[in-house]
Amino acid sequence: MSENRNQSTNVLRLKDITMQFGGVVAINNLSLEVNQGEIVALIGPNGAGKTTAFNCITGVYQPTNGEVDFHGSPIAVNHPQGKMIRQYAGINGDAYKNRKPVAYTPDKITRMGIARTFQNIRLFKSQTAFDNVLIGTHLRRSSNMFTAAFRLNAREEKANREKTARLLEIVGLSDEANELATSLPYGKQRRLEIARALATDPTLLLLDEPAAGMNPQETDELGEFIVDIKNRFHLTVFMIEHHMNLVMDISDRIYVLDFGRQIAEGTPDEIQKNPVVIAAYLGVDEE
């Protein structure tokens, strides 16, 4: 937990990320780090820019300004200069003049080892739970279209099916393997999304409100589950969550976002005592 904080390498680093949509600044100069083996939570009121931050990390958006590093190498770099600066309200000094922009697509970022779930659950609706997870194994394929069509990849296919079955067992959905994904109850759909994300063999798992819509008991179970898969798959977890009990229970560190700005960072204890946070967040949005 926190004692190995100093010696650990950082897995994810956001540096001065700003994301604007037209005149709206969704994220303002956000910098943060997530270290190997940590569970880090990103909290803040609705509309604080949390999901936008996830979208910047996973390549869905290109940040208006700033850098994202993953295991020390850049996956998104943008420092608008000259003419492009018009779109960015901040200032970029000459320091960044020679930084080349980097904009990896979401699929490439996933292949590098970042997997995510979605706030509004995006399962493949026409497919079974099993196939949903199985699709997650597609990106590590060694087959091409021809070897796959002619079943020359039977061994790989078998391995992937076994892996899928194992993942479903881990998330407790073995019995529902052949149900249509969207026919599952809400809580199970969330677990299925996690299983699907795990199928891509990530090193960093981004969870966007994994406990949304769950009752307190389910939420507790989810907490244990997250810690369990973190240890089992040697993951680093970065999550957005509104259930404060869950956040305080399992997080190593917490970042608090409000109106696109980071207003606090620290351990659960520190955050709970932080007057700024209490004023901005806990006091307003107590559950």
Add this chain to the structure above:
Amino acid sequence: MFDTLLPYLLAGISVGGQYAMIAVGYTLVYGILRLINFAHGDIFTAAGFFMIYLTASLPIGISIPLVILLTVVLGFVVERVAYKPLRSAPRMSIMISAIGVSYLLQNLMWYITGGLAKQYPVLPFLSQTIRLGSAATKLVTIVTPLLTIGLVVALVMLINHTKIGMAMRAVSVDFETSQLMGIKINSVISVTFIIGSAMAAIGSVLYFTNYTAVTPTVGAMPGLKAFVAAVFGGIGSIPGAMIGALIIGICENLIKAAGLTAFSDAFTFALLIVVLLFRPTGLFGEKNTDKV
């Protein structure tokens, strides 16, 4: 040089104006329903047949308003029967329905006409020959652009300054919200189809003065070109549709002047693809971002 090109230019402006009349229908419908109304070209053809059958027994002065009326009714009915039931369906379904309507209308027209090309009646006023400089042309060449501009201005006024216009703009920005705000979506959409069909009817009167043979599939190509014009001008923008149509009409005829007639249709689609790739919002379209 100019003397040889002048007839082509005139023809281009004229046919461009006629495309514009069709393009308005596409751009309005797309602006509101996000639907490429594949049947619009066939409604245009139907207007041509209405005219043929009506003038067989009625004077032209009465036929023209009746043609517009019948076309409007057809457009209205098509929307109510084929598009309204699919309001909440995926967009692909409603586009398939549009293709189905197009197929139905073409087959219906084939059945009624027996598949033979029908001769469009000569409209004495529009067919009058006049001289412009060195070029002899029909009066319709002059009337078309003037009428087009007049109607487009009127339409823009309607959209910007009337209540129904405001409702149309609201619906095109946000379908659900405007519904919540108490706008009667269905009547707004009906009005859109009525305006589009009326314009197509007027366009057909002008168009068939030059191309007098009407067959069931004659509207397909002008329809597609008008859609390209709408995309080129920026889908949703009425002046954009007009300008796009005029540019396409003129370019098409200049290509014919250059002796590449076979490519005049292909050019239109090449233009479409270039526009889609480099400026998908068209000349005057508004930029909108998709939400993730």
Add this chain to the structure above:
Amino acid sequence: MKKGNMRLIISLLVVAALYAGGCLIEHTAGSKSMVVTVLQKGAVYALIAVSMNLLNGFTGLFSLGQAGFMLVGAYTYAILTIPMAKRAAVYQYYDGGWIQFTVGVLPALLAAGLVAALFAALIGLPVLRLKGDYLAIATLGFAEIIRAIVQWDTIGPLTNGSNLLKTYPTLKTVMPGNTVLFTFLVVGVCIGLILLLINSTYGRAFKAIRDDEIAAEAMGINLFHHKQMAFVVSSFFAGIGGALLAMYQGSLQANSFKSAMTYEILLIVVIGGLGSVSGSVLASFLFIACSEWWLRFLDAETTLGAFKVPLLAPGFRMVVFSVVIMVVVLFFRKGIMGTRELWEIGNRRQAKGGRNVK
């Protein structure tokens, strides 16, 4: 696994029975009978419809370029197979044309697919970045451009301009008396290949893209790469389908490959069910049987005694037919099969039994 084998054997037996039935019908009814026409044309359309379904139904790309790729395939086939002796007559306006060799029917069919696939690869580069209906209209545009280019006088020595291509080997001449068998074999192999692809990991990726592009991309699926793959494969088979259509028709002209043809195939796909191979096959045969055969009586002016049946006149068949299609489109949006396959019917029980595991 055992169950899967049984299923496979049964499927193969059914397919073999269908083939034998087709053969038998041809031998008893004769090659010129209406049934045989329906079987030939229906099979050709089945391949084309399945190829379009791969794109529109399985990958969720609304493409309207099928007629263009069929045209490329048909022309490639015809150009390559016109016998040397006949070239001078066919290309009479172009001094016998450029191509001065002839290849066999099967290599030419393969070439038809490959050239169509090549066109698709080139067209896909720009077009597949477009979304939804813009993709539809752009592919439609490209199909029209292809049609214009083929008729271009300058490449007339290759394509015979806007003149007919004829005297190439047709269904009647390739396997006389066994036309149905030949068509079924080629179409069967092609559809079999498409099925293999759809049921592979790539097919799952296609379906993922159809269901949710954003989630698919988050699963590490390269959208462009996979869309391009679906587009190229679909066009490959559309090209072969076009070549078979050319063989069926006996002569070939670019002007018959208009967008109306694409629309017709799309409607077949919708009737069969977007996302169902067997649905497309069924719908193709139904569509062709209705339009060529069963509804023919609607076109004939009929008198029953002194009573003249109203409405019946040439063209009425297609009106009735398009009304039926509209009813399907509006009220039975899933078509005949939805996204299921024929061999999955009555399979619901089994779906729960853990077929996927192991």
